[in-house]
Amino acid sequence: MTERARILLVDDREQNLLALEAVLNSLDQVLVKASSGEEALRALLKDDFALILLDAQMPGMDGFETASRIKARTRTRDVPIIFLTAVDTDQQHAYRGYAAGGADYISKPFDPWVLRAKVQVFVDLWLAGRRLATQTEFLRRQVEGEVDVIGELEDRLSLVEESVASLLEDADGHGQPTLDLLAARVQAMRQALDVLDKTMPASGATRREFG
Helix, strand or coil: CCCCCEEEEECCCHHHHHHHHHHHHHHCCEEEEECCHHHHHHHHHHCCCCEEEEECCCCCCCHHHHHHHHHHCCCCCCCCEEEEEECCCCCHHHHHHHHCCCCEEEEECCCHHHHHHHHHHHHHHHHHHHHHHHHHHHHHHHHCCCCCHHHHHHHHHHHHHHHHHHHHHHCCCCCHHHHHHHHHHHHHHHHHHHHHHHHCCCCCCCCCCCC
16 A cells, blocks of 8 residues: 655645645645644644645744744754745745745645646655665665565465465366466476575574565
């Protein structure tokens, strides 16, 4: 199952938050709403987020100050921020947004397709980063001898062999050529794994499942 990203939506107007939800619901990610900068900072203390959509113009702590505080925290400084603001003649808002650490800037009223596409890009980058982190951790454990890779492969291949044997018993002549080919390929994998096992130096590590 693909991991879902948490996206923080920050706007002082409830109707704007509802509009953002309506646009982004189809992405099937976890949407969290905050109606102020203070509420957004509290949410960031509790959970990790892949992206923040932040209204620039809010009463009290505005979006620029909120972004500055987010970027000042070690835990949240790498979370990308997309600023949202009403269309006006003040071009300084865009510059202030980028200066505060914003990754992008969209004017309201926004094009739903454009917003959804931009958010999808950041979600994809977050998911790719998570996969890379998982692979890096697995490789680290392997190098440090915490993971017996050959043992894990043998365990999983044994499960495949059991499944193929069960299918062959229940086949009753249906799909026999396909099953025979599958069985031959599984046998070839077993032979290749046996050769690999003999050539790999013993690490002395115990087997551990890595899910």
